[in-house]
Structures are given as structure tokens and as C-alpha cells.
Amino acid sequence: GQNIDQPTEMTATEGAIVQINCTYQTSGFNGLFWYQQHAGEAPTFLSYNVLDGLEEKGRFSSFLSRSKGYSYLLLKELQMKDSASYLCAASYILTGGGNKLTFGTGTQLKVEL
Amino acid sequence: GAVVSQHPSRVICKSGTSVKIECRSLDFQATTMFWYRQFPKQSLMLMATSNEGSKATYEQGVEKDKFLINHASLTLSTLTVTSAHPEDSSFYICSATSGGAADTQYFGPGTRLTVL
Numbered sequence: 001g002q003n004i005d006q007p008t009e010m011t012a013t014e015g016a017i018v019q020i021n022c023t024y025q026t027s028g029f030n031g032l033f034w035y036q037q038h039a040g041e042a043p044t045f046l047s048y049n050v051l052d053g054l055e056e057k058g059r060f061s062s063f064l065s066r067s068k069g070y071s072y073l074l075l076k077e078l079q080m081k082d083s084a085s086y087l088c089a090a091s092y093i094l095t096g097g098g099n100k101l102t103f104g105t106g107t108q109l110k111v112e113l
Numbered sequence: 114g115a116v117v118s119q120h121p122s123r124v125i126c127k128s129g130t131s132v133k134i135e136c137r138s139l140d141f142q143a144t145t146m147f148w149y150r151q152f153p154k155q156s157l158m159l160m161a162t163s164n165e166g167s168k169a170t171y172e173q174g175v176e177k178d179k180f181l182i183n184h185a186s187l188t189l190s191t192l193t194v195t196s197a198h199p200e201d202s203s204f205y206i207c208s209a210t211s212g213g214a215a216d217t218q219y220f221g222p223g224t225r226l227t228v229l
Contacts, residue, residue, distance in 0.1 A: 033217070042119075042206050042220040043157070087156060091216065098145060098164075099216045103156040 004104035006088045011110045017076050020107045022088030026069045030099055031091040034062050034073045038084045083111045116140050117209050119221035127229055133193045134224045136207030142187040143209035151204045163190050197228040
């Protein structure tokens with residue numbers, strides 16, 4: 001199977017910057033998604049990277065290096081409401097067509113005062 | 114745009130009964146819908162992939178006779194947990210994609226199933 005690795009927990013201070021890393025297996029890779037999930041709720045889409053480089057969207061940015069099988073999510077100007085689980089999900093091409101997402105275990109981010 | 118609804122949001126049932134969960138794409142046509150389950154503090158585990166009008170593709174280890182999936186239209190998929198047991202208690206989440214270039218999956222709000 002495809003292993004997605006990301007840290008289990010991170011803690012950061014309100015107003016600071018935090019980077020959440022994710023590594024994945026590159027065989028059949030077709031793109032990298034980041035989702036935010038608050039406790040008891042469904043994941044919400046944050047970003048999608050398919051080409052190498054940095055994608056910026058407001059306070060959130062996501063980076064991808066296809067050759068290294070590496071991505072990170074960068075959160076700036078942290079707010080208390082950013083406390084959530086951040087899921088890294090790699091998309092893989094299915095032999096029969098279509099794509100399939102494999103999720104990491106999620107990084108539980110705690111933002112403190 | 115890209116709103117997915119799920120019903121019910123919470124269900125409590127007795128062991129041995131069947132429970133049906135509906136997943137609807139409200140403002141787009143979903144060529145593919147996915148069903149996941151998530152245990153506390155764990156990530157999403159894909160159960161099955163369904164395309165409108167065809168049989169669902171189940172992941173290894175998921176019993177297709179226990180978790181019945183029907184994708185009757187481009188906006189509706191249902192998951193029926195048959196003869197539910199306490200170990201089936203979990204958070205079930207559906208997602209839908211319109212099959213665009215990014216194939217971004219949009220998730221429903223989830224269904225919390227508790228089997229007594």
C-alpha cells in the first residue's frame with residue numbers, strides 16, 4: 001500500500017507560523033491534498049498540489065516536491081480557530097481508471113495563547 | 114459550490130438491525146462517490162468507491178454483503194450497514210467528486226453510528 005507519514009501532534013503559539021510536513025510514496029502519484037478536520041466534523045478542502053512548488057492561498061500555503069515525495073502545509077498568523085487535525089492525502093492513479101486518495105493519520109495542531 | 118450532504122448525522126440502533134446512510138451532492142453531479150469510516154483519533158479509511166450506475170469497488174477487508182452501496186443517480190449514493198454490531202460503531206463519511214482535472218473530493222458532514 002501507499003504509506004503517508006506526517007507528525008501526530010504539533011503545538012504552536014497564536015500569531016506564529018507552523019509547518020506541517022508530509023511524505024508519501026511516489027509510485028502512481030497523481031497529486032497531493034491537504035484537508036482540515038475539526039473534531040467530530042468532516043474534512044474540509046484546503047489545497048491541492050500536482051506540480052512542484054509553492055501554492056499560496058491566504059494564510060495557508062502548500063508545497064510539493066514530486067521527486068522527493070514530500071509536501072508541507074504552512075500556516076501563518078495562527079489563530080485559535082486553526083486548532084484542528086490537518087490531513088495529508090495523496091492521490092494515486094487506479095489501474096482501472098480514476099483516482100484514489102490515501103490519507104495520513106493527520107497532524108493534531110494545538111494553537112496556544 | 115461543491116456541497117455534499119449526509120443524512121442522518123447521528124443514528125443509534127440496536128444490534129442486528131440495518132441502517133441506511135444517504136450521501137447527496139447538492140450543487141454538482143458526482144461521477145464518483147467514496148465511503149470512508151473513521152475511528153476516534155485515526156485517519157479516514159476508504160471502504161469503497163462507487164460510480165453512478167455500476168457496482169461499487171470495495172477495499173480489501175471490507176465485506177460487500179455487510180456494507181451495501183447503491184449509487185442510483187449522479188447526486189445520490191447510499192450506504193446500508195446490514196445486521197449492525199457494536200464493532201460497526203464509527204464515524205462514516207462520504208465524499209464526492211465531479212471528476213474534474215483535480216478530482217478534488219468534497220466531504221459530507223459525516224454520520225455518527227452507535228450500535229448498542
